[in-house]
Amino acid sequence: MKTTEKERVLTPAEIKRKEAAEKISAQMEQDGYRKRELTINVLQANILAVVVMLPFMVLAAYMFWLFSDDISFEPEIPVFIVFILAFALLAVLHEGIHGLTWGCFAKNHFHSISFGVIWKALTPYCSCSEPLTKKQYILGSAMPTLILGISMTIISTLTGNFLFFVLAESMILGGGGDFLVILKILMNKPSGKNAIYLDHPYECGVILFETSG
Numbered sequence: 392m393k394t395t396e397k398e399r400v401l402t403p404a405e406i407k408r409k410e411a412a413e414k415i416s417a418q419m420e421q422d423g424y425r426k427r428e429l430t431i432n433v434l435q436a437n438i439l440a441v442v443v444m445l446p447f448m449v450l451a452a453y454m455f456w457l458f459s460d461d462i463s464f465e466p467e468i469p470v471f472i473v474f475i476l477a478f479a480l481l482a483v484l485h486e487g488i489h490g491l492t493w494g495c496f497a498k499n500h501f502h503s504i505s506f507g508v509i510w511k512a513l514t515p516y517c518s519c520s521e522p523l524t525k526k527q528y529i530l531g532s533a534m535p536t537l538i539l540g541i542s543m544t545i546i547s548t549l550t551g552n553f554l555f556f557v558l559a560e561s562m563i564l565g566g567g568g569d570f571l572v573i574l575k576i577l578m579n580k581p582s583g584k585n586a587i588y589l590d591h592p593y594e595c596g597v598i599l600f601e602t603s604g
Contacts, residue, residue: 408592430596440567459551536566
């Protein structure tokens with residue numbers, strides 16, 4: 392998860408996105424929009440992500456333990472290695488689904504989508520450099536967790552494989568930051584009729600552009 396600009400030096404990619412966002416902001420304000428930043432700091436994300444996603448994790452666990460006929464669990468080193476590789480692959484896929492969904496909505500499509508890795512946290516990320524509507528941004532934010540969390544829960548339930556269950560829970564918890572941003576958006580209703588949302592260039596959150604009336 393990204394920290395604020397004051398806490399660290401921005402990477403070249405973040406600086407580039409920041410400059411692009413500033414140009415968009417200047418144009419939007421010239422067109423009569425007001426800007427509000429809806430962001431979440433690291434401490435909030437780490438704590439609240441678990442709280443927000445806990446009901447979904449409990450539901451997945453309930454389905455797994457109730458409907459799995461034959462639960463298998465083999466705590467061996469090769470299984471652990473497979474889990475790490477599968478988790479890494481699913482984490483990358485998570486960001487790919489973000490990009491695929493937002494790219495379908497953006498006017499410049501996938502030219503507005505960029506990917507990268509925060510190496511200090513070994514965390515891949517996806518960013519959209521084009522403003523989107525509320526529904527478009529929320530759908531793109533939620534889609535990875537919906538697809539991966541639900542599909543892995545179904546697979547783990549049908550197979551009774553504990554490894555798949557842990558992956559399912561990981562994919563649900565991994566969407567905590569996305570759902571916190573969604574909640575932030577839903578809790579901050581625009582004051583005017585028109586509102587669009589721009590992915591924040593270096594923090595966890597969005598930039599809301601809204602008209603005054």
